Amino acid sequence: MVKSKDVCLSGAGLTKVYGFGRTRTLAVDHVDFSFYEGEVVSIVGESGSGKTTLAKMLLGLTNVTEGEIYFQGEKRDISTQRKRREYWKNTQAIFQDPFSSYNIFNKIDTVLLDCINMRGGRGFSRERKFEMMTEACSFVNLKFEELTNKYPFELSGGQMQRLMIARVFLLKPKILLADEPTSMIDACSRATILDMLMQLRSEIGMTIIFITHDIGLAYYVSDSVYIMEHGKFVESGSADQVILHPKAAYTQRLINDVPKIYEEWDLSTV
């Protein structure tokens, strides 16, 4: 396990407010966090707890109402398009719905070539690019020969999500934000996807921020866990500490809500 103590991404007093007046909603409420390099961090909470809003802020897809985000010790600056692109070279995401993550007009080749170009591979020879794409696809157990000249919508959900990981493999970002990457695919492909993410982590040493509502999944993959309720972190710490010895009532409820097989599942709590 990579465990250097360099902070990769941190936030101070991060807040997001949607709407104003009567409809003012505090989605994320003054959260502080620091994610270390090479760590797998999970953010767990139920729907509406503000996980996705937090992810969007971290990705720079929505404005921050208040507070600051620090990337590798420095204040994040995405005020211009050029700086934003630079930031996105280091921060990539895998989204929940693979079916709507791709541009339907672009072929798979284009998707992968974009990644190579973004990483400064514009001048590479055709063979070199082809080799890189083949390598990326074989990393996620896909065959590039079968994918070339196809469109993403010709693939199944699990394959699309794997192609997303192949992109990440080519881009080698510092941070990967995975927003419920397995909730739309079946349990069998889920195991494959999780394994690939973990493998990728050990290969290029990136930080993975894993957003999920399934605390079982969080426990399986992460080193540290943040539990989010109504826009605030109610509990955080190492995975073993938080999940095996939860302190907050909310964490206990979340753990209770996951179906169990080795012990009785208490249905009376909802």
Place this chain on the structure above:
Amino acid sequence: MDMGKTILEVNELTTRYITRFGESVYAVDHVSLKVEEGKSLGIAGESGCGKSTLALSLMGYYFPPLHYMSGAILIDGRNISGMNPDDVRKLILGKEIAYIPQAAMNALNPTQKVIRFIEDVIQVHDYGATKRDIYERARALFEKLGLPASVLEKYPVELSGGMKQRTVIAISVLLSPKVLIADEPSSALDVTSQKMVIKMFRQLMNDGLIGSLIFITHELPLLYNVTDDIMVMYAGQIVERANAKAAVFDPLHPYSKGLMGSIIVPEEGLRNVKLAAIPGVPPNLKNPPSGCRFAERCKYVTPECRVTTVNLREIEDGRTYRCIFSENELREAYQNG
């Protein structure tokens, strides 16, 4: 174990899809099953194994590209498989058998209040029912199921995902169907809403609002907690059927064993377990392989597997599985890894 009367009996049901190039895809291939009154059956399997097609086929309501081939579906002893689609819609759907498709909650009409939809549903089957009666009936049911009656006067966009799903389930049992088929009713929900949905299904069973339940999902821990029996499907065929406990803790078919390997539960020791995914993808059903359909992906495959047609074997307690190896041979193989 079987004391109650059989509510749903399916004999050798085969249905196919006909593609626009004229090819046949046998998505449900000689499936036989029985569900007794007050019992529930879970159907597990990967995407593309025919779970949802089986659910559609069970209703006896076929529309292209899905076509009926052979077999019988008996609900309470009445064969519905050869019926005219219009009769099926009027006489069977909703009353005898109700179906909640995947993502049903997104099918509520966003421009109408929930109660308008309920009026439509009831008036199709019970012409002449007044709006006042319908409202009272719906309110009584919703309150019984722990849903606030104010939901009836709301638009779907005003409801949360979990609430929408529970509303859809409540609507599906308005006419007290004998069999309720729920296709992935909880997979788009977060764990808390999922639990509420599960609780609702249990209540429906306990209160006798539905005769029996068929629950389709790929989440085995859920099935284990909801249904009495679990049936595993692979490539259009049943590969194993057992009671929930046996299916999860003592699976016989290598495919079921593989599915159990991908279970994630937040219990101590999970972090050290390596999830075992099944390599490969299910076969293309346009021309299914001869012999065992799982052979391509099976760890324990022998040359014989690829050529012999494997039939379902029945062992004690009505448990069935489809593999050429005997029970003990399989258990031994799993112990040795």
